[in-house]
Amino acid sequence: MAYISSGVACSHVPALGVASDSGISNDDYYGPIFKGFEFSKDWMAKEKPDVIFLVYNDHCTAFDARVIPTFALGCAAEYAPADEGWGPRPVPTVNGHRDLSAHIAQSLVLDSFDITIMNEMEVDHGLTVPLTMMFGQPEQWPCPVVPLAVNVVQYPAPLGSRCYALGKSIRKAIESFPENLKVCVFGTGGMSHQLQHQRAGLINSAWDERFMNLLVNEPEKGSQIEHIEYMREAGSEGIELVMWYVMRGALNDKVNEIHRFYHVPASNTAVGHLILENN
Amino acid sequence: MTIQKPYDDIPGTIIFDSQQAAKGYHLNQFCISLRLAPNRDAFKADPENYIDQFPMTSDQRHAALNQDWNRLLELGGNIYYTSKLAAYHGINFQELAGLMTGKGSTAYREMMISGGRSIEGNRYQSEWDDK
Numbered sequence: 172m173a174y175i176s177s178g179v180a181c182s183h184v185p186a187l188g189v190a191s192d193s194g195i196s197n198d199d200y201y202g203p204i205f206k207g208f209e210f211s212k213d214w215m216a217k218e219k220p221d222v223i224f225l226v227y228n229d230h231c232t233a234f235d236a237r238v239i240p241t242f243a244l245g246c247a248a249e250y251a252p253a254d255e256g257w258g259p260r261p262v263p264t265v266n267g268h269r270d271l272s273a274h275i276a277q278s279l280v281l282d283s284f285d286i287t288i289m290n291e292m293e294v295d296h297g298l299t300v301p302l303t304m305m306f307g308q309p310e311q312w313p314c315p316v317v318p319l320a321v322n323v324v325q326y327p328a329p330l331g332s333r334c335y336a337l338g339k340s341i342r343k344a345i346e347s348f349p350e351n352l353k354v355c356v357f358g359t360g361g362m363s364h365q366l367q368h369q370r371a372g373l374i375n376s377a378w379d380e381r382f383m384n385l386l387v388n389e390p391e392k393g394s395q396i397e398h399i400e401y402m403r404e405a406g407s408e409g410i411e412l413v414m415w416y417v418m419r420g421a422l423n424d425k426v427n428e429i430h431r432f433y434h435v436p437a438s439n440t441a442v443g444h445l446i447l448e449n450n
Numbered sequence: 451m452t453i454q455k456p457y458d459d460i461p462g463t464i465i466f467d468s469q470q471a472a473k474g475y476h477l478n479q480f481c482i483s484l485r486l487a488p489n490r491d492a493f494k495a496d497p498e499n500y501i502d503q504f505p506m507t508s509d510q511r512h513a514a515l516n517q518d519w520n521r522l523l524e525l526g527g528n529i530y531y532t533s534k535l536a537a538y539h540g541i542n543f544q545e546l547a548g549l550m551t552g553k554g555s556t557a558y559r560e561m562m563i564s565g566g567r568s569i570e571g572n573r574y575q576s577e578w579d580d581k
Binding site: 232236 | 456457460462463465466468474479482484520528531534544546547551552562563565568569573
């Protein structure tokens with residue numbers, strides 16, 4: 172049977188993709204950030220998941236204002252990197268896992284999560300930047316990816332508690348898939364940041380630290396954090412952090428924190444990163 | 451049931467909720483159209499004619515053509531959309547934040563390198579009113 176071995180939390184700041192693609196990831200500005208992921212690349216090379224289940228948000232790329240699904244599950248054979256306005260990122264096409272996606276789609280709806288099914292979808296930096304941070308610049312991504320896009324652009328995003336419950340439902344789905352697959356779950360986005368209007372540039376490192384501590388050690392409590400707290404304390408775009416709770420819900424109640432990295436800034440954003448293993 | 455907006459007292463922040471999204475629909479669709487090169491070319495060739503395909507209000511149209519970034523958000527724009535209009539003008543996310551905050555690129559970048567805008571004094575509108 173398929174099983175979940177680990178979880179990764181990772182910011183998906185677009186500037187990190189640009190830094191990697193344009194060869195400036197070792198400069199004074201980006202160097203310290205990429206250094207924080209060196210451990211992670213080594214860990215990933217040993218972990219060798221068969222599939223990554225990747226929770227991210229689309230930034231008006233696959234979904235513009237016409238259609239805004241709260242949860243959209245990728246069920247395609249492959250996902251092409253999208254043109255976000257300056258040409259597609261020069262990274263490999265992301266291969267999907269159709270059988271696993273189809274199984275999860277069916278299992279989630281029967282478990283009361285009425286997700287949207289995407290049989291064709293381009294993916295933006297929200298999905299490709301975490302792959303870059305964890306794998307570097309390979310010719311091909313080393314394993315297939317099942318993407319889950321979460322609306323965090325138009326208020327309200329799904330509640331943290333709902334994301335946490337969805338994670339548990341995803342775990343049930345994966346553990347009932349008959350093939351023997353090792354799955355690593357990514358929760359992406361965050362940490363504190365505000366991109367808009369006069370309060371842009373807000374960073375709240377103390378809150379970010381508390382958020383990570385709760386996520387790791389007291390997820391039930393942390394999943395109750397209300398939207399107003401995310402927006403006020405972590406910035407209007409900090410609400411992306413609810414997506415980390417999908418990942419956390421898919422793991423055991425008790426996990427081992429293998430790695431933590433935190434850095435300010437990348438462009439407008441605090442970068443946060445965790446590796447958690449089921450024990 | 452009245453929709454509660456407990457976020458209205460966060461200073462310098464426009465939460466892109468359902469009402470803002472409804473108000474800004476055509477404005478945002480205009481901005482996102484610039485994601486694709488042929489549309490950018492058409493806008494460049496004839497800005498007024500191109501923008502008139504999108505039935506937005508005259509205020510929105512004026513703010514879009516005049517790069518009034520904060521006003522665009524107040525009129526229903528969302529940052530992930532308006533940033534495409536900014537990208538069209540060669541302005542990246544950090545430069546756009548420099549403009550919206552009134553700090554300018556250099557001072558804004560310096561603020562971020564020094565740890566960003568502190569949360570202290572920036573949680574409630576009343577804290578800004580006192581200044």
